[in-house]
Amino acid sequence: MEQTLQEKLKILADAAKYDVSCSSSGNNRQNTNGGLGNALSCGVCHSFTDDGRCVSLLKILMTNHCIYDCAYCINRRSNDRPRATFTVQEVVDLTINFYRRNYIEGLFLSSGVIKNPDFTMERLMLVTQNLRLKERFNGYIHLKAIPGASPELIRQAGLYADRLSVNIEIPTEPELKRLAPEKSFGTVLQPMNQIKEGIQLYKEERRKFRKTPAFTPAGQSTQLIVGATPDSDRQILQLASGFYHEQQLKRIYYSGYLPVNEYDKRLPALQSPPLVRENRLYQSDWLMRFYHFRADEILTPEQPFLDLDIDPKLAYALRNLHLFPVDINRADYEMILRVPGIGVQSAKMIVDARRFRKLNSYHLKKIGVVLKRAQYFITCNELPVYRGNWDPGQLKNHLIAECHTKRKKPGDTQLSLFPLIPALSAPAKQLHFKS
Template sequence: MVHERVMEKLSILADAAKYDVSCSSSQSNRKNKDNGLGNAKGYGICHSYTEDGRCVSLLKILLTNHCIFDCAYCVSRKSNDVKRAAFTVQEVVDLTIGFYRRNYIEGLFLSSGIFDNPDYTMERLVRIAKKLRLEENFNGYIHLKAIPGASDELLQQAGMYADRLSVNVEMPTEQSLKLLAPDKNHIDVIKPMEYLKKEIVGHKEEKKLNYKAPLFAPAGQSTQMVIGATQENDMEILGMANYFYDQMNMRRVYYSGYVPISYDNRLPAIGTPVPMIRENRLYQADWLIRLYGFNVNEIVGFDQPNLDLDIDPKLGWALRNMNQFPVDVNTADIELIKRIPGIGFLSARKIVAARKFKKLVPQDLQKLGIAYTRAKYFLAFATPFQLQKDLTSIQIKDQILDSQKSKYKNDFSNQLALF
């Protein structure tokens, strides 16, 4: 009977947790010690991929879907007619250890609705992490949601036991938060971010001086924005993300397309979810900002406040800046090579390493794994570029899109041939 009740709670609270996408364990380095359970070295998000391409899993649940707030976009809001449940502290600990021993998971992602007040909820999240670390000797990955409005003391304890903490900003602007979550305060979101930034930086400096110094959220902090529930354009969304990266040392900003769950006159109509391609384009732009050296105003601007949906943002930038091309990969700086469509972050490094030994030709780039059918329009190899130099940006775009359609058609035909 007890097992059945816990499994029913798990069904409810795992389903409620699926709307929170701001979980990743990349770059945590918590090692196994004292013959404990697991480690958090390089693990990633639940049923997704780490930066090195491995698919891994986390137990991703809410402590409870009871909530005192009535945020219009949230399935767990207090006015929504859904089945409610709440785990005890010990139930979450037992589930985590049980699933880990069965090799179902590699760690825990734990969020929660707000029981009574932020401190009451945060204290229970901290108790779970503390029990796992100190009583169960669990060294696997733990990601805790930092509850806005919780005390600094509780956040400090959370950082000592968790690998990553995340405070969800939820809406891209303060105006939208006031519209859809009038009970919440934008300052309550920013304040814990600032505190966590200070603690993370301080502990890193202490670790340099004393290698025995304790870890504090070694995988940093992340946040999440709901997109499409209000009318912000991509320039406003990416501008907010850039603020978090610059001012909060945020490890990741996640973008969650609004999913219509019930009628509210403040929200888009039921049946009009945010297109998945918009999420994808925001993530691509986010990578350009974090890893490729792009400024937000190079990707979007007042003349084009939204990302193109038919082409990726790097290709969009290149087509708007044809004066930057062609690029000779044998002499160009790596920062410029990274900006060539079809050449990724790692491929650019391979190119710079390979050109030390010989002058690279198109065949060499193809062996390095770049998307040459896309990159060729922007490269300075004599013959290919002579063939392309008279094309306009629109013509290049059309040819690239046509080649993509042909590739997808051929791939689909090849798959059918297997049956």
């Protein structure tokens, strides 16, 4: 029996929820020639459903039919589940109609591999081509590049999509061959390299010719599944670091393995996705991207897995107590960034503010430093080294216990937002800098 468009949408929107690598646009695409919509670099405002789907993008698969039988995938060919396939025009019509009703701000389009990679990639490319040229749609489009597809199809897709992504899924090639024997790192890296080279070529041509057509202006991304294999967090972070430096990826997404194919004995017997581990990997990824950490500083051969009890920045500080305390009034920006409780903006403000006077703890509070954590790793003006003779284990336990003490007491009616700032009851003070 022929499926209705609504039935297809229900099946293929649900199947797309396992791909987490949808993001804000990071790209300015202006509305031209009376077209429809635009894309702003501030991105698509995300709204998430309970199962993690982003509803501000039309997030769907072109098809959930697939010629591959990957152990970790819900859409593997051996699974008995409802299948559906959109036509090119159906995806175009859904995108335009949903956009005009203000349901969405862009399109996230992925797909299972039907027939062969070229056939699938051509369908995806035609969707973006029709949206841009026929419908004059200027909104955000994130498209999956299919490993194994011809370079010409990847190139054409990059001319119409804002962002392309190629999901590598498994961090090491031996485990990829074990769980997905029909795939290889080579087929994934080939389109990644092509997209990187296309972006570099566009930037070079843009310097010479202002009207050079944009190629994947929002860059490329990928996704790694966490917990489906025994690979360590160190292996995952080393791979991610290599992608950022060699492939120049914009983002890497970490997806906690969902036990959707429990009958496959190659997969671990997990009852729920490793969400805490996933969160720690995102925090580590943030450290590499914005805090100038290297992967081998976050994890070592002796400690290949992230500590699930504390964030990786605090774990680094406890592992390297010989580098602390940091003198806030003398240390360089790179070292201040490594202090737990100090973020990127706070570190910049500290460096700017100390040009005018020596900073003390009051100034640091005003700047936004989390002194409850930072005080054990810094010294400034009147603030002494606060950790005493504690060893790393004792300090870790103390900080964990301190977090637990902030829980609501049985008699409390409301949590206090400022339990440790009694000065708030006094007249407000001003932060003055000497010229």
